[in-house]
Amino acid sequence: MTTAQAAAQTAAQAAQQQAAQGPGFLSPTGVEIAFLLVGLVTLGAAVVTVTTRQLVHAALWLVVALGGLAVEYLLLTAEFIAWVQVLIYVGSVVVLLLFGLMLTKAPIGRSPDTDSGNRPVALAVALAAAAALVWVVVDAFRTTWIDLDGAVQGSTEVTGAILFRHWVLPFEALSVLLLAALVGAIVLSRKKKEGER
Numbered sequence: 207m208t209t210a211q212a213a214a215q216t217a218a219q220a221a222q223q224q225a226a227q228g229p230g231f232l233s234p235t236g237v238e239i240a241f242l243l244v245g246l247v248t249l250g251a252a253v254v255t256v257t258t259r260q261l262v263h264a265a266l267w268l269v270v271a272l273g274g275l276a277v278e279y280l281l282l283t284a285e286f287i288a289w290v291q292v293l294i295y296v297g298s299v300v301v302l303l304l305f306g307l308m309l310t311k312a313p314i315g316r317s318p319d320t321d322s323g324n325r326p327v328a329l330a331v332a333l334a335a336a337a338a339l340v341w342v343v344v345d346a347f348r349t350t351w352i353d354l355d356g357a358v359q360g361s362t363e364v365t366g367a368i369l370f371r372h373w374v375l376p377f378e379a380l381s382v383l384l385l386a387a388l389v390g391a392i393v394l395s396r397k398k399k400e401g402e403r
Contacts, residue, residue, distance in 0.1 A: 241281045248274030265303050272296045286362040302388060309395035 234242075251270035258264050272295045279288035369377065 237281055241278060244274050244277045244281070248278065261307055262304070265300055265307065268303070269296055269300050272300070284365070286365045298384070302384060306387065306391040309391045 248271050251267050251274060255264050255267040255271055258267065272291060276288045276291040276296065279285075279291060
């Protein structure tokens with residue numbers, strides 16, 4: 207065997223080993239690229255949501271941000287959570303928000319009074335909350351192992367069992383909170399104007 211043949215055989219074996227290991231960090235899959243792109247769009251929509259001076263536009267950008275999160279859940283194969291995100295957050299919370307805006311006669315156009323001038327404080331609080339959230343998640347799941355032979359994490363079976371076994375009370379409390387917000391918006395909209403009888 208010549209040197210060229212030995213080199214070709216060594217290169218072929220290295221390529222087979224690399225293919226057996228799967229894609230590495232420098233060769234992302236299509237799902238990973240889609241996850242990154244959708245994440246960037248979601249982040250951009252979230253930033254526009256909190257920086258725009260038009261309340262209706264903020265609500266519509268919130269739809270984009272929450273929809274982007276639903277797509278991220280789909281890419282992570284958590285279909286149940288993705289559809290809950292669409293049905294509850296995109297379908298209910300944003301509609302409730304717009305309904306509240308309409309009932310309370312909030313200004314539809316540009317609202318210069320929506321900026322309180324506390325942007326530096328808000329940014330500091332947001333960064334502190336993000337750092338705390340990352341620390342809590344990393345600390346909580348550092349030693350967690352996923353059983354690959356069991357039910358798929360994020361599937362309807364696993365999520366439903368956890369939700370209705372451990373999280374029933376917070377789930378119901380959230381529905382009562384949303385109902386209270388709706389009733390509050392109706393009460394505020396029905397208040398008589400000053401001087402009316």
